[in-house]
Amino acid sequence: MNLSLLVLVPLVTAFAIIPCKGIKQVRAMSLLGALIQLALGITLLIFYWQERGAGNTAVMLFESNYSWFKPLNINYHIGVDGISIAMILLTSFVVVAGILVSWSIETPVRPVIRAGMGKEFFFLLLFLSVGAYGFFISLDLFTMFFFLEVSVIPKFLLIGIWGSGKKEYSAMKLALMLMAGSAFVLVGLLGLYFNTDTGYGSHTFDLLLIPEKDVGLGIGAQNLFFPFLFVGFGIFSALFPFHTWVPDGHSSAPTAASMFLAGISMKLGGYGCLRVATFLMPGAAVQYAWIIILLSTIAIIYGAFATLMQKDLKYINAYSSISHCGFVLLGIGMLTQTAITGAVMQMVSHGLMTALFFAAIGMIYNRTHTRMVAQLGGLLKVMPFISTVFVIAGLCSLGLPGTSGFVAEMTVFIGSWQNTNAFYRIATILACASIVVTTVYVLRAVGQAIMGPIDSARYNNLTDGTWNERLAASILIIGIMAIGTAPFWLHNLLAPGVETIIQQVEGIIKVKEVKLW
């Protein structure tokens, strides 16, 4: 299977909507492109199983490698393993749902929405997804960085033009913070590049070559450049204390953009932390593990408590994203096979769950014109479908068994507990405890906004979800349930990829017993 299709399909779709006339053609074309992409993603999964079933044990499958800037050893090198496939599937689910949710983007709900700019909206959405797909299939760090930055500016425009509230401020803050993250990554990548050695004084950006013996970095260089890469990618993934763009960005963004931001963009960071920082610099990852764990535990607890204080549904979900993405970084920092598997599962699970959450909030907001928990109430009676969606998203967020949230968080906790050190144990216990707080804010939001008496008479005539909204929510719920009820397929999908990473790390740990305290 030619992986370049994954980048080409959304790109071609984005440019195909330019000559389209009228919003109907535009959104039909976008949906078509997104569905083709979803089909491609599922085909990729099947092909992958076939290859692995046939006994192919290569680290990456479906590789192709073209020279791009020859004198600098920069290639367009792509390939996938289980982790990337999981992320690609997540992206294609969220993109389809996002496009379906934006179906009525041109119908002005409030004066701030620009009429007649639907084409630009879908163009930017698709362009954003090009960045995400490209990032997940890249095996060359330059290509990867290229796609990482491709996805920043569409977010700025999406939030700034179609957002609500203090949208310009949030858009600017998000763009600058993410670009600061990219700047860190840039320095880290250049340091990485110039410390590799492929013979005759030449260097490489190739993700598969660097871990090889005698090519990769010495421990000194690793210790110097690991923080740049980890913090850089960490900013994308709401690493404490660089998380401040998350609440503003998410809550000002239009629904689809929030879904993309939380569902896809934040995962770019987690994936980068794992695939680039940890995989290529295992020595430094072991050294700095305690800082990562400390920061992610703070993020988990801080995020959870900050959510308790929020009154706006979008802010609730945004702050809870900080807490949930903390689990991803915690899992990576724990450096055991189970914990890293859990971290990747949490990325997929959180991506689906938070997209569903934002979709439900968007639907509620489009009808009631408020996102304040206190002003809502009794929605279950008026719009049962949307309310159910909201409840499912909430339950997944608090980790109810049967949903993907449970599977992912449980795996992270078990993996973390495998470290016998007291520091690791305390961090794990604290992280576990945050689930109680999660339960409080989720159930409180559900209780006040969804259950109870109908808050205002004007809510009585609200309509329930339209076909596109139902379809969008169903797709995401299918994803959540497919992981929640049968987690083994995801686990098996991720296992070989995680094993490759953990082998790097264990090589280091065996050489030198880590003493943290």
Added chain:
Amino acid sequence: MVNGILALLKQELLLSVIIIVLLIIKISADEWKTSNLLNVINLLLLINFSAGFVLNLEGSLFNGMFNTNKLIILEKNILNLATLIISLQSFNWLKEHKHVIEFYVLMLCTLLGMFFMISSGNLLSFYVGLELSSIPLAAMANFDLARRQSSEAAFKLIISSAFSSALLLFGISLMYGATGSLDFEIIRQQLNGSSMQLFAFILLLSGFAFKISVVPFHLWTADVYEGAPVAVTSYLSVVSKASIFFVFVPVLYTVFKSLAGSWYLMLVVLSILTMVIGNLFAIRQNNLKRLLAFSSISQVGFILVGISGSSQAGSASVIYFVLIYTLSNLGAFGVISFISALTGKESIDDYKGLYTTNPLLSWVLAIALFSLAGIPPTAGFFGKFFLLMAGAGGGHYELIVIAAINMVVALYYYLRVIKAIFMESNEHPIEKLKISPLPRLAMLLCASGIIVTGFIGWLYDYIFSLSTRF
């Protein structure tokens, strides 16, 4: 022999022929309609540009005072392209102007000077070329004859370039005293790092720094850029600067290679100062021309990062970046020049809500600004990345960290413009403008160049392979 001279000097000769043709046209120009005249001139410039791609020979003339090779021809082609684009863009402005031919004669004279300067193998021919390229510029800056600001700009330009020429001349004479020759090759052999030579080198460097407006030699830039007509501003900020870089880089890498230990640190300090101060001033600007003036100062800082890499990669990345910078800056100036010629509006506040009335102009400006900020998929990303990569090859990561932070700061003020165009509304937005074909062509050239250049890897390979001589 004659054929050899003709072939090696073909670009310079062609340019001279065009200048003479223009002067002849001038005699009968009263009967010509200005727009026809402009079409003819643009056609001549197009021929001039295309001629750069045929019959390319390498060699040297006049005892090594004039050299040419593939890299130099490529550099001249970049300058020709930029001149052509600027000429297309200023169509609307020149259409109303009485002295079209004088403008072009002056512009092509400076271009001729730059060609000789790039090709020079001797400090004397270099200096003559430089003077030919800088004195007519002052006259060009004064071309908005009715505006006092324009003559103020011209005055500032002529004084500062006279000052920098004086510095250069002082440096050249000291260099002659220290080495006994003006020839680059002999100077290279005679350099031994004595304090007199170092002093001469610093004077030369300051002279260069003036021309490319490196902080602290930048003070003339913003005022001149703001006062001069937009076409001249873009010519100053793109063609004039690019030509200096084209001669600065090889001179630094070959002639003064043995002083590298001394100039490396100077470059690093200058580069940091230029990036930081350029950016800090750009943040506060409300006039787009001033904004772009300061942004172009900070871009020069980035180019210096690349030069400090001091290797084949350094030279290649600088030339590659200059090409991209040319397209991006001209894209931005093109839109601004067009709007300024038709409405006279130049401040960011005037651009609020531009997208609702002029989507095409908005996208071209946005693409150009993203490229200047170094955002993919525009070419600016590749240019910046390779510059920083060349700099990192020198091993000084502090410089790279500072440059990376500056990229974020720079993004802020570019996004301010984007924000005004796309997100903010205005009671009196700029009305819908009709874009005449020539400026439209220029904008499309820039926009497509910005999008395509980064992806064609062989272009960089080609420049890299030509840079082997360092």
